[in-house]
Amino acid sequence: NAGVTQTPKFQVLKTGQSMTLQCAQDMNHEYMSWYRQDPGMGLRLIHYSVGAGITDQGEVPNGYNVSRSTTEDFPLRLLSAAPSQTSVYFCASSPGTGVFEKLFFGSGTQLSVL
Amino acid sequence: AQKITQTQPGMFVQEKEAVTLDCTYDTSDPSYGLFWYKQPSSGEMIFLIYQGSYDQQNATEGRYSLNFQKARKSANLVISASQLGDSAMYFCAMREAGANAGGTSYGKLTFGQGTILTVHP
Secondary structure (H helix, E strand, C coil): CCCEEEECCEEEECCCCCEEEEEEECCCCCEEEEEEEECCCEEEEEEEEEECCEEEECCCCCCEEECCCCCCECCEEECCCCHHHCEEEEEEEECCCCCCCCCEECCCEEEEEC | CCCEECCCCEEEEECCCCEEECCEECCCCCCEEEEEEEECCCCCCEEEEEEECCCCCCCEECCEEEEEECCCCEEEEEECCCCHHHCEEEEEEEEECCCCCCCCCCCCEEECCCEEEEEEC
């Protein structure tokens, strides 16, 4: 039972490069989201999706794009990487958007932008 | 304004003693959920406990309990009989029902800054 799978686990980019962080879940969850974790700031929501074809911005969306063409996949695209995007990125999902529904997290991607 | 505030950047506790990690929240939604997650040094996020805004009793899960004071808007995590393996970062989080401009329920989960707990032998 894989749960939420994120790839890659580690990535080093140069300023200006683009890349896609992959996220897939096999639990048929409608809700998926991306967070970034920075020291002293907790986890901040980048983008989220309440179902295939539906995405919306979170707290810190600038510099990131998402799409949700299938229920299973929710990739996060960095358009032109900047050092300020050095962070740990987590993908998380839940069955729906109910306030009682906990998030299931992937193992995270550590991204460094030089 | 911060929706979730954890005022203790770090806490220390002796093994086998109890410890309380503070969390206050801010919402005007009558329906919301409060969560605590643990993040050990390995980095994964582990769900610990949940409390619903309409729940009459404080949630408990093994050695974890949630001291829910709705009028004060606080949801403190109590860990009883601390163990060395409890050393980790702990996050409080809130999920609101809410809705965006299109009327779609979005159910975003907002996290606090976290508290690093160190358990001493």
